[in-house]
Amino acid sequence: MNSKTLHKTPLDILNSIFGYPSFRGHQEEIIDSIVAGNDALVLMPTGGGKSMCYQIPALVRDGVGIIISPLIALMQDQVDAMQQLGVHAAFLNSTLTVMEQRRVEQQLQDGQLDLLYVAPERLLQQNTFQLLSQCEIALFAIDEAHCVAQWGHDFRADYLGLGVLHDNFPDVPRVALTATADSRTQNEIQQRLTLTDAHCFISGFDRPNIRYAIANKTAPKKQLLSFLRNRLHEAGIVYCLSRKKVESTAQWLCEQGYTALPYHAGLSSELRAYHQSRFLREDAVIIVATIAFGMGIDKPDVRFVAHLDLPKSIEAYYQETGRAGRDGLPSDAWMVYGLQDVVRMQQMQGESTASDQFKRTERHKLDAMLGLCEVTSCRRQVLLNYFGDQAPDQCGYCDNCQIPPETWDASEAAQKVLSSIYRSGQRFGVVHIVDILRGSDTEKIRQHGHQQLSTYGIGSDISEVGWRSVIRQLVVRGLLKVDLEGYSGLQLEDSCRPVLRGEQRLFLRKDEVVSFPSKQRKRSSKKSDVLPEHQQLWDALRACRKRLADEFNVPPYVIFHDATLLEMLESRPMSSMELLTITGIGDSKLDRYGRDFIDVICRHAEADVL
The missing domain is CATH 3.40.50.300 (P-loop containing nucleotide triphosphate hydrolases)
Structure with missing residues (x-):
């Protein structure tokens, strides 16, 4: 029986199929807009629930939802997850045999599918277009939509052809989804996919966990x-x-x-x-x-x-x-x-x-990345500001907030570096410049007579690691450049003149010794650490999940996420009604797995009593 005959509203589907009590963020607004037939551009951080923004409308609207996904290897897992929820899903790609492809195509023509996953290159084939033209389509969902951006980090040429969906299926809503897109990429997505009239939903980029x-x-x-x-x-x-x-x-x-x-x-x-x-x-x-x-x-x-x-x-x-x-x-x-x-x-x-x-654009992107690396203030603020998102002055959870980096007045040290580079002819790399500063007696120093330079040995008070840190930060700040066409020699940029002349003070990160606690983690209401007295039940719940995953040939998280098991651990449900209150458990998963997990919890309770 098709799931659309059982559920009417998005909230019904969210509760009964996905097992969640309420929508998060902009989900409900996005879903209602797509159900009404509007195109949409959705920017939502990973883990924010993007997939539901097209899965639920596909289940509400008449017809099949076509999901365009860039990686064939992942379609099987996505389809497995939907099937475990009781949703009729399938994929069409080159991993199927001819008979398997024909079976999926027949299911599609007979209206037996809720969701069909296809790769962009498969979708653009003429026979696929002919097949889809014979079907009722609920929507097109273009996942990882940033792949259409030619100057982006994940460009895929096949995405450029997806603009034809607007011409061939003008009455079918299209939703483009991604977790990563600055304003330039957002505009490129809209233009190349002909989504100029799409409703834009930007849920923010922060991943607070x-x-x-x-x-x-x-x-x-x-x-x-x-x-x-x-x-x-x-x-x-x-x-x-x-x-x-x-x-x-x-x-x-x-x-x-x-x-x-x-x-x-x-x-x-x-x-x-x-x-x-x-x-x-x-x-x-x-x-x-x-x-x-x-x-x-x-x-x-x-x-x-x-x-x-x-x-x-x-x-x-x-x-x-x-x-x-x-x-x-x-x-x-x-x-x-x-x-x-x-x-x-x-x-x-x-x-x-x-x-x-293109090269200028790439250089600007690299400069922004280097800025994130060298910043001495909150990293999350820099990261979110890059995407135009609002951020507090301090997040309290990045390394710079938890262990504020020490800075030091490196003006004199920078002058020594810049002077050594200038006096040695601006054609030597980092190792040799550091040797000059530290007064090292090397064959290369003697060969070029650099022991006679006025800067020879004036930096013996700073370690080799310390000088490398100074030089790295001078390059990142644009005071030095590396001669890429030569032998990676260090060269002065015009911007270094105020520092070299003593007209501008320079403060750098002091990072000779940097330590990061391996377990200094943020605490939340969802604890990832299990108390010793709960460890036995936790192991039993995970073992039950692994057994069922092997039986159904799916990854364990397709059965239940860790967060769902942790909620079971806390509430100890002993009936189907109690289990249904756990986040992530809907009707289908309750029917498939409920009894197994209830039995585990009940056996553990009996053992505690004994």
Whole structure:
């Protein structure tokens, strides 16, 4: 029986199918607008409930909801999740056999589907258009809509063709959804998808459960290991820039006792799918990946996202860190970066064959990312302001708020650096300039006669790490530049003159020693820590969930999120009516799994009595 015959209003569907008592934020307003037939552009942070903004209207309106998703590998999990809720969902992609495709197409023609997931390249095929023209369509949902932005961090050419939906299906509402889009990208989405008359809903970009922390890169593997201490039983993602670094980091983490799997475009599609499946279905798996991994990942209990290399923009950083804490529980976004990251990013931009305008845009994005790294005030404020969102002066939850960075008057130190670079001819790199300042006796110093410079040895009171920090911050602030076409020699920018002449004071971050408590996490009403006296029941509930997940061949979170199990742990429901009051439990999941979890809770209660 089609679910549309059982439910009439959006609130009915929210309660009975999804198991939530009320809408959040702008959800109800968005859903009502789409149900009324309006187009919409929805910007909502990851974990904010974007998917319901098209799933519920698709169930209310007549016809099938067509969801355009960029990654084939994720469609199976999305469809599995809907089917567990009792929603008739399917996908069409190249992983299906000819017979399986025909069966889905027949279900579509017979009006048996509520939701159909397709990739953009599949949707744009002529035979798919012909098939859809024979069906009643409730709506088109374009997920990850920022992929249409040609200057964005996740551009996908197939998205450019989706503007034809307006011409071919003018009476069908279209909703474009994304978690990441600055004002420029928002305008590009509307123009390229012909959504100029769409209602815009911007729910804000804040992820209050995520703690942001960024450290100076000194010994990245040791720093990562320190961050991961006490996280042996947590799932997470570690991002690296190169495939080689992905492989070596994953192997090294395994040697340290973690379950770590590599993921990058150089692996076979079968191995990537296998590693992604393990990450989604098993506990405490760490994926070490390039940016090839992550878009649309629905795993709610990713407790951390770590970056061992600098992302190229705040958009990319926000998108990648947003994969942590989708369940709303405390999570961490941790990163280390250094001068070598800045140089590498600038080299990549310089080697690009793109237009000068594109390069300027990329440079501005990188400058904003570097600003986030070097800021001494609240990081969340900088992050949200970048997207035009309001933020308090202090969030109280990022590293800068919890451990305010110490600053120091680096005016004299900067003058020493700038003078050494100028006097040595503006053609030597960081290592040699630091050697000059510290008075090192090296072959290169003697070869060039730099022991005769007036600046030779005038910086022996500052460590090598300290001088590298000064130089990095001077590059980030635009007082120095790196000669990318030469041998990475440091060169003075015109903007350094006031500092060099002593006309302007310069205060820099003091970050020779940076420590980040591995468990200094924000407390909330949703506690992720289970008390010792509740551990036995918690383990039993998780074991029950894992058994059912294996039985139905779905990831455990498709059965119930951790937040739902934690609510069971707290309220101890012992009847179907009591279980139905738990957030995330609707009619379908109550029928499928209710008895199993009630039995676990009842057995635990009996054991306590005995």
